Amino acid sequence: MTFQQQLRIPGPSPLPERVIRAAAKPMIDHRGPEFAELLADVTAGLKRVFETDNDLVMLTSSGSGGLESAVANLVSPGDKVVCCVCGNFGERFAGLADAFGCRVARLEAEWGQPIDPDDLSHVLSANPDAGVVFITHNETSTALTNNLPALSRVVREHGRLSVVDGVSSIASMPIEVDALGLDVAVSASQKGWMAAPGVAFVSISQRAWEFQSRARSPRYYFDWAEAKKQLVAGSTPFTPAISVIYGLQEGILMLEEEGLANVYARHRRLATATAAGLAELGFGLFAAEGYRSATVTGAVAMTGLDVAAFRTLLRERYGLVIAGGQGKMTGKMVRVGHLGFVNDGDVVQGLWAMENALDELDIAPADGRALAAAARHLAGEPAGAAV
Numbered sequence: 001m002t003f004q005q006q007l008r009i010p011g012p013s014p015l016p017e018r019v020i021r022a023a024a025k026p027m028i029d030h031r032g033p034e035f036a037e038l039l040a041d042v043t044a045g046l047k048r049v050f051e052t053d054n055d056l057v058m059l060t061s062s063g064s065g066g067l068e069s070a071v072a073n074l075v076s077p078g079d080k081v082v083c084c085v086c087g088n089f090g091e092r093f094a095g096l097a098d099a100f101g102c103r104v105a106r107l108e109a110e111w112g113q114p115i116d117p118d119d120l121s122h123v124l125s126a127n128p129d130a131g132v133v134f135i136t137h138n139e140t141s142t143a144l145t146n147n148l149p150a151l152s153r154v155v156r157e158h159g160r161l162s163v164v165d166g167v168s169s170i171a172s173m174p175i176e177v178d179a180l181g182l183d184v185a186v187s188a189s190q191k192g193w194m195a196a197p198g199v200a201f202v203s204i205s206q207r208a209w210e211f212q213s214r215a216r217s218p219r220y221y222f223d224w225a226e227a228k229k230q231l232v233a234g235s236t237p238f239t240p241a242i243s244v245i246y247g248l249q250e251g252i253l254m255l256e257e258e259g260l261a262n263v264y265a266r267h268r269r270l271a272t273a274t275a276a277g278l279a280e281l282g283f284g285l286f287a288a289e290g291y292r293s294a295t296v297t298g299a300v301a302m303t304g305l306d307v308a309a310f311r312t313l314l315r316e317r318y319g320l321v322i323a324g325g326q327g328k329m330t331g332k333m334v335r336v337g338h339l340g341f342v343n344d345g346d347v348v349q350g351l352w353a354m355e356n357a358l359d360e361l362d363i364a365p366a367d368g369r370a371l372a373a374a375a376r377h378l379a380g381e382p383a384g385a386a387v
């Protein structure tokens with residue numbers, strides 16, 4: 001027997017039937033009128049979700065290509081930059097800046113802890129020559145959401161340029177690019193947008209364009225100026241992932257049919273329920289209280305649990321696919337994704353599978369307590385606060 005797989009990793013996320021069908025449309029000319037219309041419609045939709053009037057370009061790449069484009073377009077070799085690092089994706093930003101020859105001032109927090117706005121203020125004061133600050137909004141590796149309003153306020157007060165990795169947050173939690181004054185924000189199709197991987201999006205403020213015109217890093221495929229020039233003409237510099245963009249158009253339609261406020265409340269509710277269930281099973285919630293992510297829940301395994309064997313059992317017997325730890329947390333924790341096309345019943349199903357798998361592995365009896373804990377937070381309850 002084969003299962004309908006329950007994909008509960010923090011991206012790629014499950015595809016709704018509607019998105020699959022939309023992505024199966026016949027191919028079109030990416031220099032023709034149909035594509036110009038598609039591009040204009042999707043770009044406008046992305047801007048509504050980003051809550052920005054800034055320019056926004058789509059790049060044909062995974063999310064990391066969007067991050068790389070920010071480095072390539074904003075810095076010159078030898079520039080000092082500040083990278084906020086509290087997990088694997090913060091490391092990626094620092095690694096990119098390093099690869100482009102930047103002098104990187106790292107502001108680090110323990111894994112599972114958020115970046116402290118006061119610490120950021122000190123680092124910026126100590127590095128007056130650092131023009132660009134790289135911030136991970138939702139650190140997917142530790143399942144933690146940083147306090148973006150506070151961090152971006154510090155960056156603004158110090159007159160620096162903010163670059164925000166919102167790959168696993170935008171479309172699933174509020175971002176308010178313009179209200180927060182974020183100069184550059186990046187997301188990607190395969191996370192909360194409910195589309196397949198392959199397209200990254202980058203919003204670019206007027207001030208970021210000023211940095212862009214001065215920066216001397218080598219860039220060609222990811223040149224924002226070229227992307228904007230073509231966007232105005234209704235196309236893209238290179239052949240785009242047209243099928244992914246069709247899927248994305250449907251994903252945005254679904255987000256707006258549900259209403260963004262409802263989408264955000266649903267993600268918070270699922271996160272609260274998942275955290276309650278995992279804690280009841282004996283896992284230790286990893287991210288600091290008050291900073292737990294709405295899109296992914298990370299939890300440290302209890303003594304005696306072989307995480308790799310647990311995940312294999314879940315996949316093979318229950319059709320449930322969850323993620324393990326990354327970097328230094330490999331083998332030590334599980335990460336359960338609940339972003340995009342995921343609802344209350346999916347969370348119940350996932351916890352049911354985990355409870356039974358733990359029983360099979362002789363860790364704890366399956367007595368329904370994780371389901372009961374989760375159910376207290378699910379349908380009918382108002383959107384919960386962060387657990």
Ligand SMILES: *Cc1c(COP(=O)(O)O)cnc(C)c1O
Nearest residue numbers: 011062063064089138140167168
């Ligand atoms: C998924 C993700 C990315 C992008 O990863 P890709 O595999 O390149 O799409 C970047 N940042 C965060 C926080 C992510 O969760």
